[in-house]
Structures are given as structure tokens and as C-alpha cells.
Amino acid sequence: MALTILLIDTDAERAGALEDKLSQSGFARVLRAEGPDLATAVEQAKPDLIIVDMALPDRDALEDIRAVSGASPVVMFAGTDDPEFAQEAIAAGVCSYNLSGVALQDVRPILASAVALFQRYRHVETELATAKALLNERRLIERAKAILMKNRKMSEPEAYRWLQKRAMNESRKLAQVVADFVAEEENPRRESKP
């Protein structure tokens, strides 16, 4: 049985990866859609299953798909009898609509692939964000140390300890203290804090 799957994802790379994977399996015909008029795209493709990126506001348009798909009811997450699976999908940021009422066991491998792929991409995104934050933190600490060494004639270890102590006294994270300190020092119009 070949299923028609409509894939709606703004991340072209992720969509491409999923399309490849599903097409290779041979049991699915994958179409991609994007842009404002999803209702028309659904009308033309007549998919059995829609897989959609939850970050899209356009998902609201899919809620009223009954208007275009005729009598068949829209089933969300293609199998609401498995809430854990649906939770996993939501956490990964993907949602599915089963338009033709295909049984869960038939679409499950497809959805599992989508969830796994979304999870992987999310993981990469999170790692990237963490790395960026860490890099920025390091940069700010270096900057704060340089300010202290220049203005207050501290040594590098003294400057670092000074910042650590301030963070401890204010029971705040070092990163926050450093960010505020650098902002204060570099913006002379602002009054310095006691």
C-alpha cells in the first residue's frame, strides 16, 4: 500500500532528509508544501497523512481541513490511542494529521521516523545554542577581567575571584553578574550600582 504523505516543514534540510528516508522505504509518496495556502495544497495532494512542523502558525489552517477533505474526519497524531507517542511527537515539535483514517500500525513507522528526525534536529539546535551561550559567557568574562585589570589594577586571578565573590554575595549566576558588570562599565550614562 502506498500512502500519500504531505510534509510541511520550514526547515528544508530536515524535510529533505525525511523525504529521502520515507521515499526509500517504498511505501510512501511524499509531497512537500509550504506557504500560506495549505488548504489548497491539501486539496490538490489529497494526502492520507500530513506531517507538520509545530512551529508553524499555518497549522491552524489544517485544523479546518474538513472543509476541503470532505466527510472524512481529521484524526490528530494518527492514533490518539497512544498518548505517550503523541507526547513524544509534541516534545520533538512535530504533529500529524491522519486524513483518510489509515490504521495506526500502517503509519506508525513513518511517524516514528519523523519524530526521530525532529528530535535529532532539535538536539543539534539545543547543542548549538548552548555552545553559543558558553562562548559568549567566556567572551564577557575575558572582557570583565580586562576592565578590572585596567581600571582597578588587579591581577588576572584577582579579577576572576572578584567576579566570583560578587556572584556569590548576590547569589546570582556568574554569567549574569559578568554581563551586568560589562554593560555598566561600557555604558557610562548608567549609574553604577552600590
Add this chain to the structure above:
Amino acid sequence: MSDILALKSVRSGPRLRIGFLRLTDSAPAIVAQEFGYFAEEGVDAELLEEPSWANIADKLAYGFLDAAVIVPPLVFAVELGTRGISQRLVIPCNISQGGNTVTLAPVLARRIQEKAEKEGFSVPHALAAGLSGDQPLALGVVHAYSTHNLLLRYWLATAGLHAGRDVRLSVVPPARAVEALASGQIAGFCAGAPWGEIAVRQGVGINVASSDDIWRTAPEKAFAVRESWAQDHPDSLKGAVRALVRAGQFCDAPENASYTAALLSRQKYLGVDSHAILSSLPGGAIAPDNLSRFFRGAATFPWRSHALWFLEQMARWDLIGNIDAQGLAARVYRSDLYRAAVAPLGISVPLADSKAEGAHDSPWQLDAAPKSIAMSRDRFCDGAIFNVVPAPASF
């Protein structure tokens, strides 16, 4: 900055994850968070901006959100499992009244306004008279289970126009409505502020009607909470309601309009021009053509008669089947929770749970304790009166 961070660390109580959309009437939740009302009431609130109503509904249903600022018909859809799995939700307070516009492409809007003026027609009658017939007019609403869908259908029906036959209604999420109008995908839309005003400012739309023109003082957003969360954390729930009611008072005070608009315009909230937000806030415009209300006229009270009106209209347009509307309205619209929560605030609270909707042509006084509440006129555009069997008040 450091003071705010320090304040956050002393908050206690269970985490309350509240979903919202980029809309002007998310204001009370944003104000309650940013001005520390939630914290003062002992609620550890977290605001989560969601891109779509569908996300709000799914995340409520599967427990990724505890609460949301939401359109009430969608609450019933989630309760009934009409879309996705069902989840028990309660509405312990209302958030806003009014605030939606019917916005049409400029050429169409001018033609209709001229016709209405010349022939003495109402706007929907002028719209009906101007339809060509070969191509149904395409209008956008923000979600199938939205107040917008119900209000627009109600308004069109007063001129004999029916969605599906004379007008093609399609779902266009609010943040996409302006783009869809500009590109010609739709000829107009009904959406919440600030999107109508943004269309006007971009020169791609004209507001031909607002919520007030369809139903004066029409209920708009409500605060919905997962019933299980409300049961597990009764004190925090009361605190959250108090914080939102206090924030509603703030948002309703004309002198606060520019503060509220500036706060909402931040990138992490609406991320749009603060002047577009300002125009529909109380006190934000000298002659507003669209207005949200957040406190006055018992705007925060969860009226059971509002619930029943929504359910009647949902049934009218086949959005729900045959259900026990009275039972569902009483289960979801929890005036008892509202009364218990706001008691320490000393504000006036309505004595009844329902009122006759659309029965007042002029300002009137609502029976309330400790003293009556000044109400404004509340007519429907067709002059109908929606009167439910009066239910005994539950205290």
C-alpha cells in the same frame, strides 16, 4: 535587572505554564508576569508564546501547558474531544471583551461603505448586495473553533449570507492574516487586535466592523486551566486569578495604555509597532474603531450565559453535535472559583451566574456585591436577546 532576578528567586509554589498567542488581549497575562502580580500572589508563572491555536490546544491536552489565554470555543472543542484527544479544562476567569475587527481589502471596503451610506444599508447588507455571485467571497478566520468564526458567521447571517454558500471562510492564523490579505489570497478577515490595525497601517485593509458592531461587550479571551492542575493547586489557582484580575484593572486604566502597548510590543511578546497595539487599548485612541476591555463591566467574570451562547452558535454551524450544553457550561465556566479567588480583592462580584445577553440599549446597573456594577449597552447587531434559564448562583 538584578532586582527582578532576585524577586524571581524568592517565588514559591507550583510552576504554572501559560500559553498565549501574539495578540493584544494577551495583555493581562503579560502584565501580571512583568509587573510581578503573579509573584506577589505566590504563583510561579511561566509565559510561553505559541505560534498557533492548534499548538495551544494540543499542549493543553497533552500536559505541556497548564493553562492558556484562549478563545472559549476552543476550550469546548478540547473538552469534547472534537479535535484531538479530550482534556478537562476549567475557566475560572474571563480575560477580555471585544477587540476583533472585520478587515477588508481597501477597494472592497470602500465600495461597501459607500453603498451602505448611500442606500442606508447595514455593512453586511451592503456586502450581500455587492456580491457578484460567480466567485464566493473568500474571508479568513483565525481558527475553526474561534470567537472570530462565530462572530463573523453571526454578522454575515444577519444579511442572509451563509458561509460555504455565499462566502468561503478559510482558516488563516492571526499573524498571517495581513500577509494573506496583501497577497489577495483572501478578500478580508476577522481577527483579533492588533492585526486589523496593522493591515490598516500597511494600507492593505480597512476595518469595516469590530466585535462591538456585532455584539457590544462580546466576550473574547478566557483563562483556561487544566482541571487536574486546578484541583491539585487550589491556592495557586486563586492566586493566578487574582493576579490576572489585577492586571486586567491595570490594562483597563486609560493612563496605563502607553505602558501596556510598549510592554506588549517587545520582541518576545507581540513584536510589532507599539502604536498599532495602543489603538485598541482603553485610553489608547481618542476615537477607537476597535476596543478591548479587560475589567470594567464585569469583564473578568466567567458568565455562564456567555458559555451557552458560544455552545449554541457552535451547534448552529455544526461545529459540535448534540450535547448537554447546560451541564458542560456549568462544568467549564467556574464562577465559584472566580468568587473564591477575588474575595480578598474586595471588588464587586455579580450575584447571578447568567444574565440576559443583548438586552440593554443604554448603560445599566448589574446586581453585584458589595455594590452594583456599572454596565454598558450590550446589543447584538440584529437586536436579538439571548436569555437562558436563570441558574441559581453558586457561592
